Structure formats: C-alpha cells, structure tokens
Amino acid sequence: MTGRLFVIGTGPGNPDQMTPEAAAAVSKATEFYGYGPYLDRLNLRSDQRRQASDNREELDRASTALRAAATGATVCVVSGGDPGVFAMAAAVCEAIDNGPKEWRTIDLVVLPGITAMLAVAARIGAPLGHDFCAISLSDNLKPWNIIENRLAMAAKAGFVIALYNPISKARPWQLGKAFDLLRSDLPATTPVIFGRAAGRPDEQITIQPLAEADATTADMATCVIIGSPETKVITRDGKPDLVYTPRFIAGGNR
Amino acid sequence: MTGRLFVIGTGPGNPDQMTPEAAAAVSKATEFYGYGPYLDRLNLRSDQRRQASDNREELDRASTALRAAATGATVCVVSGGDPGVFAMAAAVCEAIDNGPKEWRTIDLVVLPGITAMLAVAARIGAPLGHDFCAISLSDNLKPWNIIENRLAMAAKAGFVIALYNPISKARPWQLGKAFDLLRSDLPATTPVIFGRAAGRPDEQITIQPLAEADATTADMATCVIIGSPETKVITRDGKPDLVYTPRFIAGGNR
Numbered sequence: 431m432t433g434r435l436f437v438i439g440t441g442p443g444n445p446d447q448m449t450p451e452a453a454a455a456v457s458k459a460t461e462f463y464g465y466g467p468y469l470d471r472l473n474l475r476s477d478q479r480r481q482a483s484d485n486r487e488e489l490d491r492a493s494t495a496l497r498a499a500a501t502g503a504t505v506c507v508v509s510g511g512d513p514g515v516f517a518m519a520a521a522v523c524e525a526i527d528n529g530p531k532e533w534r535t536i537d538l539v540v541l542p543g544i545t546a547m548l549a550v551a552a553r554i555g556a557p558l559g560h561d562f563c564a565i566s567l568s569d570n571l572k573p574w575n576i577i578e579n580r581l582a583m584a585a586k587a588g589f590v591i592a593l594y595n596p597i598s599k600a601r602p603w604q605l606g607k608a609f610d611l612l613r614s615d616l617p618a619t620t621p622v623i624f625g626r627a628a629g630r631p632d633e634q635i636t637i638q639p640l641a642e643a644d645a646t647t648a649d650m651a652t653c654v655i656i657g658s659p660e661t662k663v664i665t666r667d668g669k670p671d672l673v674y675t676p677r678f679i680a681g682g683n684r
Numbered sequence: 685m686t687g688r689l690f691v692i693g694t695g696p697g698n699p700d701q702m703t704p705e706a707a708a709a710v711s712k713a714t715e716f717y718g719y720g721p722y723l724d725r726l727n728l729r730s731d732q733r734r735q736a737s738d739n740r741e742e743l744d745r746a747s748t749a750l751r752a753a754a755t756g757a758t759v760c761v762v763s764g765g766d767p768g769v770f771a772m773a774a775a776v777c778e779a780i781d782n783g784p785k786e787w788r789t790i791d792l793v794v795l796p797g798i799t800a801m802l803a804v805a806a807r808i809g810a811p812l813g814h815d816f817c818a819i820s821l822s823d824n825l826k827p828w829n830i831i832e833n834r835l836a837m838a839a840k841a842g843f844v845i846a847l848y849n850p851i852s853k854a855r856p857w858q859l860g861k862a863f864d865l866l867r868s869d870l871p872a873t874t875p876v877i878f879g880r881a882a883g884r885p886d887e888q889i890t891i892q893p894l895a896e897a898d899a900t901t902a903d904m905a906t907c908v909i910i911g912s913p914e915t916k917v918i919t920r921d922g923k924p925d926l927v928y929t930p931r932f933i934a935g936g937n938r
Contacts (some may be wrong), residue, residue, distance in 0.1 A: 584817075681826065
C-alpha cells in the first residue's frame with residue numbers, strides 16, 4: 431500500500447501568508463515532519479502526530495517521512511518559506527533518488543510557498559523588480575570557493591543578490607567576507623537590506639549602504655538582499671524608505 | 685486626504701495559491717488596476733470597479749492607480765504571480781520616485797505572492813533546490829547584450845536559471861538564441877523545464893534536454909527553468925519524471 435507525501439511551505443511565518451492549498455494539505459495529513467519552529471506554526475489536531483527534528487537533519491527527516499508514506503500514511507513534510515528554495519523538497523527528491531525503488535511510487539505533492547526574499551522585498555518596495563539571484567551562504571553543503579565565485583559572477587552580471595542562511599554560530603565570518611568581496615565590484619552606496627521575520631510581529635527590516643554593511647545585523651532568520659548598481663532608494667517623510675530596482679535599463683527596444 | 689494602495693499578486697492563477705493576506709486586500713479595495721486576465725481571477729463585488737489595461741502599460745497603470753489613491757481611495761494594483769518579480773511593484777515605486785511629492789505619503793502596501801518559477805518548480809520536484817537566478821528575457825526594457833552577458837555569467841556561476849517572459853509574437857527569436865548560447869557552456873543533457881499555467885487546469889509541463897530544447901514549446905505564459913550541471917532527473921514508472929538540484933556539492937564543511 432502506498433501513501434501520499436505532501437511537501438509544503440508555511441511561508442515566512444505570518445499565517446495569512448500560507449496558501450489555502452498548503453492549509454488543505456495540512457488538514458489531510460496525519461504525520462508531520464519538520465524543524466520544530468516550523469511545525470509550531472501549524473494548528474494540528476489531537477489525531478495528528480508531529481515529529482520535530484533539528485534543522486540540519488534534512489536527509490534523515492526526508493527518509494523517515496518517505497518510509498511512513500510507503501506504509502500508506504498521509505504524510506506532510508513542512509518547510510518554512512517555500513519548500514523548493516534551500517529547503518525540504520530537494521532533500522525529499524534526493525532521498526527518493528538514492529532510496530528503495532518503491533519510494534518512486536509514492537504520490538509526491540510539492541506545494542509552493544512564499545519564500546523569504548519575496549516577503550522581505552514586499553516590505554521594502556521592489557528590490558527584486560529586475561534580474562536577481564538567490565545564493566545560500568552556507569558552506570556546510572558546498573565549498574566556500576564556489577560561493578565566492580558565484581558572488582563574483584552575480585556582481586558581474588548585475589544581479590540583485592538575495593542571500594539565504596547568511597550567518598550562524600558555526601558560520602560567523604562568511605557574511606562579512608561576502609560584503610568585503612562585493613565591495614570591490616559594487617558601488618559603496620548599493621543598498622543592503624537585512625530582512626528578519628518579514629510579516630511577523632517581531633519583524634525587523636534594516637537598510638545599510640554596502641560600504642558600511644555590518645554582518646552582525648543579521649542572524650539565522652535573516653534574508654539579506656544586496657541591490658544591483660541600478661537599485662534605487664526613495665526617501666519619504668515620516669515613512670520608511672522604499673528600495674526598488676527599475677524594470678528599465680537604457681538601450682532596450684522600446 | 686490620502687488613501688491606500690495595495691499591490692498584490694494573485695499567484696500563478698489557481699485561486700488556492702493566492703494568500704489569505706492578498707484576498708483580504710481585495711475585499712478592502714474599491715478600485716482595481718491591472719492586466720485584464722489577472723483582474724479576471726478576482727471575484728469582485730458590484731461596488732468594486734476595475735480598470736483593465738494592456739500588459740505593456742505598467743507605468744501608466746501605476747500612475748493612474750497612484751492618482752486614485754492620492755484622492756483618498758483604497759486602490760489595488762493586481763499582478764499575476766508575485767508583484768515584486770518582473771511585475772507591478774517596481775512600476776509603482778518608479779512612478780512614486782518620479783511623481784509628485786504627495787505620492788510619497790500614500791500608504792503603500794505590497795503583498796507577496798507565489799511567483800511562476802516556484803509554482804513550476806513545485807510541480808516537477810525541486811529544480812530550484814540550490815543557488816539560482818531569475819532573468820527576464822524581454823529586450824523591450826533592456827538591451828539584448830546585457831541579457832547575453834547575464835546568461836553567460838549565470839552559466840559560469842553554476843546557477844539554475846529561471847527565464848521569465850521567454851517569448852512573444854514581437855520577440856520570437858530570443859529564447860532560441862538563449863538556448864544556443866547556453867549550449868556552449870552547459871552539458872547537452874541539462875534538463876530544460878517548460879512550465880505553462882502551473883497549478884491550473886490547462887497546465888502543461890514539459891522537460892527537454894538542452895541539446896534538443898525547442899523554443900517553440902514556450903509561449904508568453906511559460907516560465908522556463910534551465911538546470912545547472914548538478915541538476916538531476918529521476919525516472920518513475922507510470923509517473924512523470926522528477927527534476928531536482930541537490931543541496932550538496934562535494935567539498936563543504938560537513
């Protein structure tokens with residue numbers, strides 16, 4: 431008997447930013463797997479079971495969830511944000527790829543969510559209004575020299591850069607180093623947005639020019655967005671600044 | 685008297701993928717501005733007025749909406765997907781930046797949505813599971829040589845590449861040219877995903893290897909995702925293939 435495996439995203443934490451589609455999957459499933467703080471965002475019924483695990487155990491969690499689904503259960507793997515962006519959907523696919531053949535017959539349903547960079551961008555204007563990239567700054571799962579190369583290429587391309595996993599206790603220097611590298615390629619005034627807990631009551635959004643960007647402003651729950659040379663800041667009396675990247679670069683066909 | 689301007693995203697078109705937060709904004713607003721097919725996704729009441737405009741008139745539409753908000757109305761500007769990704773939030777910011785000072789006092793509220801690449805990725809597995817970029821392939825608003833440079837840098841960086849606005853009647857050759865350029869940098873087997881109307885009844889998702897990728901598979905409503913050299917395909921008996929980009933590149937700290 432083969433069950434069903436939902437992989438959902440809660441969005442950044444504000445319940446009003448979780449899609450009805452994801453909420454419907456939560457009401458159908460009976461077994462939940464995820465990082466504790468993400469599971470805490472769901473209002474589970476007493477007949478629904480949760481198994482919280484540490485944030486760094488994605489592959490074990492995916493395999494455990496797949497084993498449960500293979501026995502016929504309706505299972506829900508829970509990510510914050512979007513499950514497809516530096517989150518559980520890739521871990522589940524990886525486990526299927528390397529796991530027993532029967533896991534390929536499980537009814538896998540991945541449901542998208544609001545990923546952090548979109549929530550942060552919305553709170554500050556439209557910094558992702560033109561071409562951009564998203565880079566995980568964690569060198570746990572890839573070598574640091576690849577990250578350095580990606581930052582350099584992103585700056586050369588003129589992409590706005592969204593950084594996920596910018597800093598943690600075990601990775602204290604990487605964000606400062608990234609700012610240092612980008613300072614040689616980007617204007618000193620380039621706006622850097624530190625977006626923490628966007629859309630939640632404890633939200634903190636800070637803008638600093640790249641020349642003075644202070645990595646200690648970020649923590650594990652922060653998404654950092656670094657503008658491109660085109661990105662602009664609008665000041666407003668009595669309201670927070672707006673940051674946006676214009677849709678237009680001179681020389682197009684229109 | 686100063687009104688309020690919501691800028692919302694409907695998501696890709698499936699009503700269950702629009703956030704409750706965006707739905708609440710729709711119920712509050714009385715004046716709606718947007719591209720007709722996006723406005724059609726809302727079930728407006730008889731006391732709510734809609735003004736549809738062509739997809740290429742973003743800046744005019746933004747200014748009209750800001751003028752209405754400046755008179756005290758509660759206005760809603762509607763994008764498909766996420767309003768911050770190649771959509772109306774940047775046009776509204778641009779209009780504020782270049783408009784009369786009073787527009788800076790308008791209560792501007794941008795609400796995020798599920799952008800096309802997230803919806804397409806979810807339907808096929810997790811192709812955006814690692815570092816990626818999003819590029820608009822339209823050379824209406826920027827010169828083609830900038831797009832070529834960005835594609836080259838993205839390939840050098842090893843990013844998965846999501847292409848928005850891949851093709852239209854007025855821009856028939858750009859996507860084919862992009863595939864040609866990428867063929868010199870990426871493996872022939874790199875999976876190319878054509879995701880049309882993801883999550884809607886008329887959804888069409890197609891995977892082709894880059895060597896054989898056919899630009900005519902795409903239309904205006906398609907988001908194209910091109911894998912990185914790390915991206916993998918999982919075949920499943922009786923089920924569609926899964927495509928994912930692993931979280932892991934050998935040589936990290938763990």
